[in-house]
Amino acid sequence: xxxxxIAAALFxxxxxxxxxxxxxxxxxxxxxxxxxxxxxxxxxxxSCEGVTCTASGGTEQPATRACRRVVAKFGAxxxxxxxxxxxxxxxxxxxxx
Numbered sequence: 001x002x003x004x005x006i007a008a009a010l011f012x013x014x015x016x017x018x019x020x021x022x023x024x025x026x027x028x029x030x031x032x033x034x035x036x037x038x039x040x041x042x043x044x045x046x047s048c049e050g051v052t053c054t055a056s057g058g059t060e061q062p063a064t065r066a067c068r069r070v071v072a073k074f075g076a077x078x079x080x081x082x083x084x085x086x087x088x089x090x091x092x093x094x095x096x097x
Contacts, residue, residue, distance in 0.1 A: 022084025024055040026070060026077045029096075033075035041069050048074075063087055067095035 024044060028034055034048035044058030044066070053074070058066065063082035071077060076096045080087045087095065 023081055024058065024083055025079075025081050026053050026067075026074075027051050027079040028053065028074060029076035029078050035074065039073065041073055042066065046070070046074075051078075058083065064091055064095060067091070071095055 028048070028051040031051045034051065034053065035046070038045050038047045040046070041055075042059045042061065044055040046053050046055045063080070063085040064087065066082040067077065067080045067087055070080070077092065080092060080095065
């Protein structure tokens with residue numbers, strides 16, 4: 001019983017840490033290709049303002065695959081980050097190919 005009370009006290013004393021979702025964003029090469037309305041791709045809701053687009057949600061998949069799926073809809077990108085994973089210049093070249 002004593003161990004249970006100690007465990008409960010430690011649990012109650014632990015700070016609640018809210019994890020912010022990892023960033024998902026891209027920069028389009030051509031602002032004219034930005035959709036005027038939010039677009040859902042693989043469960044991620046993409047919203048664009050100018051050449052900058054951000055997303056929330058989305059399926060678990062490699063950032064390179066997510067990039068190819070977005071490029072198929074929006075056109076070439078100059079930067080891409082999916083759930084906190086920033087693509088390298090080499091990965092962007094493959095994504096845009």
